[in-house]
Amino acid sequence: MTPSETITGTLAADGRFSLMTKAIQVTGLDAVLAGKGPYTVCAPTDEAFRLLPKETLDGLMADPKGQLFRVLQYHIMFGNLSCSTIKKLNFPKTRLGITVEITEKGGQVIFGGATVTIPDIACTNGVIHGIDRVVIPR
Numbered sequence: 001m002t003p004s005e006t007i008t009g010t011l012a013a014d015g016r017f018s019l020m021t022k023a024i025q026v027t028g029l030d031a032v033l034a035g036k037g038p039y040t041v042c043a044p045t046d047e048a049f050r051l052l053p054k055e056t057l058d059g060l061m062a063d064p065k066g067q068l069f070r071v072l073q074y075h076i077m078f079g080n081l082s083c084s085t086i087k088k089l090n091f092p093k094t095r096l097g098i099t100v101e102i103t104e105k106g107g108q109v110i111f112g113g114a115t116v117t118i119p120d121i122a123c124t125n126g127v128i129h130g131i132d133r134v135v136i137p138r
Helices: 007-013 015-027 029-033 046-050 054-062 067-074
Strands: 039-044 076-078 102-105 108-111 114-123 126-131
Touching: 007 015, 007 029, 007 039, 007 114, 007 126, 015 029, 015 039, 015 046, 015 054, 015 067, 015 126, 029 039, 029 067, 039 114, 054 067, 067 076, 108 126
Parallel strands: 039 126
Antiparallel strands: 039 076, 102 108, 108 114, 114 126
């Protein structure tokens, strides 16, 4: 199946990523992720955002141009990287400019400690991998 939406459009249309969509919009990254790319986004599901302590989530959303922007950029990599490709990279550089550890455990891809639970959602400008928690860079 040929993808018909950008990363921004795909996240917005998929009911599992409404909090990620909101976070992307308030930081202004929606324009970037609607652009040419290609990008790979390891997107926390709504369930993953709900696992954050309330004060942490409230703090991130209250600082969209600071800490939230930093956290989201850590979830974005350059290139169109499928799960089979990403698991071979070990420490790819994120849009934040720092690396993230990628491992494989029990056949599942682990992104900075979060498990990819929804792999390889194709978009016109890249790919999305749904993950089970929000990864906070050090």
